[in-house]
Amino acid sequence: MNSPTREALPAVDSGRPHAASTAAPARKSVWAQRFLLSPAVLSLLLWSVVPLLMTIYFSVTRYNLLSPDESGFVGLDNYRFLWSDPSFLPSIFNTLLLTGAVLLISVVGGVLLAVLFDQEFFGRGIARLLVIAPFFVMPTVSALIWKNMLLHPVYGLLAAAMHALGLQPIDWLGQYPMFSIIMIVSWQWLPFAFLILLTAIQSLDPEQKEAAQIDGAGPFSMFFYIVLPHLKRAIGVVVMIETIFLLSIFAEIYTTTAGGPGTATTTLSFLIYSMGLQQFDVGMASTGGILAVVLANIVSVFLVRMLASNLKGENEQ
Amino acid sequence: MSVAHSRLRYGITTAVAWSLAILVFFPIFWMMITAFKTEEQAYQLSVIFQPTLQSFREVFARSDYLSFAGNSIAISLGVTVLSLLLAIPAAYSMAFFPGPRTQKILLWMMSTKMMPSVGVLLPVYLLWKNSGLLDTVSGLIIIYTLINLPIAVWMAFTYFCEVPKEILEAARIDGANTWQEIIHLLLPMSLPGLASTGLLLLILSWNEAFWSINLSSSHAAPLTVFIASYSSPEGLFWAKLSAASLLAVAPIMVLGWLAQKQLVRGLTFGAVK
Numbered sequence: 408m409n410s411p412t413r414e415a416l417p418a419v420d421s422g423r424p425h426a427a428s429t430a431a432p433a434r435k436s437v438w439a440q441r442f443l444l445s446p447a448v449l450s451l452l453l454w455s456v457v458p459l460l461m462t463i464y465f466s467v468t469r470y471n472l473l474s475p476d477e478s479g480f481v482g483l484d485n486y487r488f489l490w491s492d493p494s495f496l497p498s499i500f501n502t503l504l505l506t507g508a509v510l511l512i513s514v515v516g517g518v519l520l521a522v523l524f525d526q527e528f529f530g531r532g533i534a535r536l537l538v539i540a541p542f543f544v545m546p547t548v549s550a551l552i553w554k555n556m557l558l559h560p561v562y563g564l565l566a567a568a569m570h571a572l573g574l575q576p577i578d579w580l581g582q583y584p585m586f587s588i589i590m591i592v593s594w595q596w597l598p599f600a601f602l603i604l605l606t607a608i609q610s611l612d613p614e615q616k617e618a619a620q621i622d623g624a625g626p627f628s629m630f631f632y633i634v635l636p637h638l639k640r641a642i643g644v645v646v647m648i649e650t651i652f653l654l655s656i657f658a659e660i661y662t663t664t665a666g667g668p669g670t671a672t673t674t675l676s677f678l679i680y681s682m683g684l685q686q687f688d689v690g691m692a693s694t695g696g697i698l699a700v701v702l703a704n705i706v707s708v709f710l711v712r713m714l715a716s717n718l719k720g721e722n723e724q
Numbered sequence: 725m726s727v728a729h730s731r732l733r734y735g736i737t738t739a740v741a742w743s744l745a746i747l748v749f750f751p752i753f754w755m756m757i758t759a760f761k762t763e764e765q766a767y768q769l770s771v772i773f774q775p776t777l778q779s780f781r782e783v784f785a786r787s788d789y790l791s792f793a794g795n796s797i798a799i800s801l802g803v804t805v806l807s808l809l810l811a812i813p814a815a816y817s818m819a820f821f822p823g824p825r826t827q828k829i830l831l832w833m834m835s836t837k838m839m840p841s842v843g844v845l846l847p848v849y850l851l852w853k854n855s856g857l858l859d860t861v862s863g864l865i866i867i868y869t870l871i872n873l874p875i876a877v878w879m880a881f882t883y884f885c886e887v888p889k890e891i892l893e894a895a896r897i898d899g900a901n902t903w904q905e906i907i908h909l910l911l912p913m914s915l916p917g918l919a920s921t922g923l924l925l926l927i928l929s930w931n932e933a934f935w936s937i938n939l940s941s942s943h944a945a946p947l948t949v950f951i952a953s954y955s956s957p958e959g960l961f962w963a964k965l966s967a968a969s970l971l972a973v974a975p976i977m978v979l980g981w982l983a984q985k986q987l988v989r990g991l992t993f994g995a996v997k
Contacts, residue, residue: 454836455836457847462847528741529738529742535745548969549751554955594748657933657937662955663955689846699840
């Protein structure tokens with residue numbers, strides 16, 4: 408691709424730009440390239456291989472930190488136990504429900520908000536900052552502000568508002584736990600979708616919009632034929648990134664419901680945490696871990712393909 | 725007619741957009757004002773009150789707030805520096821000496837982000853425990869760096885790709901060696917990009933709450949863990965919860981606001997600019 412670069416660099420390296428032959432520098436350049444690349448590649452390689460192999464090994468082992476005498480290879484017993492665990496299937500369902508619902512809310516809401524905030528209006532810059540702000544709030548803070556100050560069934564602001572309207576206050580996290588978690592997590596991730604989609608919408612060519620308007624396109628055909636196709640790629644990126652983060656939502660549940668009531672908000676992440684670091688059953692938790700990896704891979708096979716084609720498009724431009 | 729129409733439209737857009745903005749921002753606003761109340765005032769849900777710094781004083785007096793904040797700062801800065809040290813050479817090599825496998829390596833790096841953290845929670849916990857990294861600042865720096873390294877490499881890579889190769893080649897012909905080329909040309913030219921890479925790493929590691937909750941308890945716990953301790957009934961001390969939260973959130977929110985454009989690019993691996 409840039410053979411002049413490859414030849415020129417090592418020659419200069421030696422301090423004798425004109426003295427070097429062309430064969431030696433090429434080799435030296437490959438060496439330099441590997442040398443610079445290897446720290447990052449090796450650490451990521453270790454990171455992606457060693458812990459995963461250990462998880463696989465633990466998942467076929469009886470290993471409980473509380474009873475170290477019992478140990479050894481147990482084949483697929485852990486998988487059978489996990490399958491028959493009454494909280495396992497709900498945890499898969501909850502993980503997918505939480506991910507799907509928040510994705511839907513943040514993408515649909517994000518597109519609508521981005522279209523609205525792309526219009527001219529008074530104080531637009533500041534209003535935009537207000538909308539993206541929740542994304543910068545750490546998960547433990549947003550979960551606790553919602554749980555204690557807004558959703559609390561006795562003292563919370565929503566309870567007070569409902570009292571004022573003569574309604575019976577709702578115990579949000581008790582009666583509608585998953586709905587409440589979805590609300591809290593959407594509050595954090597809708598601003599992210601908004602930020603990305605607004606940036607994308609701003610790169611829409613104004614002339615294209617004007618041309619469509621002159622051709623008599625109304626707001627709806629404008630949205631469906633001009634804006635939405637333009638946002639396709641950005642929406643894909645939002646879906647991919649949010650999926651990565653949403654599949655492993657943990658802190659919000661840890662600080663609000665601790666997976667309850669019952670298994671109502673137990674996601675796979677929380678189940679693995681409670682098996683591993685609360686019951687100290689390393690074997691079972693690792694089995695759950697393997698299933699979390701499998702789940703993420705099933706979901707991401709589609710997503711990586713989508714992004715790969717996106718990036719190809721980028722490089723051609 | 726047309727002028728009146730567009731004025732009406734402007735007015736309605738302003739009203740709707742601002743209502744939504746206020747609705748979205750409200751929980752943060754509520755936290756901000758509650759932080760300046762006393763505990764009694766906090767439960768009166770009023771917006772008119774005599775502001776006080778009492779809750780902030782109590783947060784500092786009753787908890788080791790400064791040590792948590794210090795851990796957050798040490799961890800975020802450590803992650804930023806270490807990630808950049810690993811990412812810049814790698815991105816340089818891939819941007820200026822692309823080989824047949826460069827594209828594959830980049831995609832593979834990103835695919836490591838697909839692995840859910842919880843899938844390796846137990847091995848990492850045991851490895852960290854056995855090597856004395858559990859509940860240490862360096863233990864958290866290592867894990868955050870590994871998590872964020874793909875983002876750092878990608879961002880640095882996209883910024884380096886924008887540096888015109890001709891300039892670097894010209895410098896080489898003038899006798900600059902690789903080192904001089906990087907220090908005197910490449911880094912200054914891509915400084916804004918690298919700065920926003922650093923900023924993104926800072927924000928991500930400041931707010932990370934999965935590994936911090938699981939790998940630290942008292943000694944190395946950052947602010948995310950400190951705030952999580954309010955999930956006990958202590959969280960009903962609203963004014964103190966708000967004061968502690970506001971201090972933990974405010975600096976990063978300001979940085980995020982300042983860097984929003986660059987963040988979009990970093991978070992989307994350069995796919996949206």
